[in-house]
Amino acid sequence: MDTEGVEAARRWLADQSIHQVRDGWMSEENPDVLLTAGQVAHSWAGDVFAEDLSAADQVRLAFGLLDLLDEYWVTCEIRFADGSGEGPLPADVLWGGYRRRLEAERDVEAVTYSLWVDWFEDHTTSATAFAEVLANDIDRIVAERSEALLRRARRVLECSGPVRWTVKELAYRTAARLPALHSALFLGLRASFHDVYGDLEPAAALALLDQLDLPTTTQHLVALRHVLAAGHSNRHGSPGAWDDAVRSCSGS
Structure with a gap:
């Protein structure tokens, strides 16, 4: 696991007001609703590729998110970005x-x-x-x-x-x-x-x-x-x- 990448992904999620708690994830907007890693991936992983970063740094951040969440959907967003009009990665x-x-x-x-x-x-x-x-x-x-x-x-x-x-x-x-x-x-x-x-x-x-x-x-x-x-x-x-x-x- 890329520890540095994981921490970068954790900080990025915190900037989106998403935080890890004991049994899952929490949004500051709805603190009483517990989110799964899968829900976090589906809702936010794609936003990585809208960040004002180089394409290489976007990919690194996405892989950090994959390591943190361990969710297949993150790889889908990587694939989508590679095949998009902004791609290839x-x-x-x-x-x-x-x-x-x-x-x-x-x-x-x-x-x-x-x-x-x-x-x-x-x-x-x-x-x-x-x-x-x-x-x-x-x-x-x-x-x-x-x-x-x-x-x-x-x-x-x-x-x-x-x-x-x-x-x-x-x-x-x-x-x-x-x-x-x-x-x-x-x-x-x-x-x-x-x-x-x-x-x-x-x-x-x-x-x-x-x-x-x-x-x-x-x-x-x-x-x-x-x-x-x-x-x-x-x-x-x-x-x-x-x-x-x-x-x-x-x-x-």
Whole structure:
């Protein structure tokens, strides 16, 4: 967590007459009404990008607000600002903010959910987003193997199902060289098959899956191998294929 950024966000909220109290948040205008972090995010996060600050400082303030509130909606406002007429946001600050949080020890569900449903599902942004949070660094991650870099890689792989196969295949194959990433890579492959917008090439995905050193008890490992071998690329494009595979594997 960026402590300095959190305190800057706390001061900014105080300037909006919003203060943290023991069980939530309070507005000076309605001191008897307890607000949730989500309500604060929905009501005030977007105002960050109307502040008389440089675009880079607006992004830094927004990330401080994200760290303080831990609410997905803050990431939505960041995305809206990037796609607005005033955008795009400075890429180094935007993606540096994502990378630092993906490397942090604390839970980052709001960040990974943002990547998954916003940046990765949108094919106009998925290639850039995937490159910025993983693909550009995958060789260094595999070489250095630091805990922070591995945390980032695992988190991105697990939510990368919607990224197009042609965009992620090289990073997937590079990640396969490091056993510490095999479980996350399996989850990425599984999501690539199951997600509504998931994408994979069955033969290439099967070849990659066969390289992974996974426990034989890994849930859905055999079923995933079965559907890929049958040439299915997405569960939703092949209705019944997954259920048939699960039944077949259960009966074997």
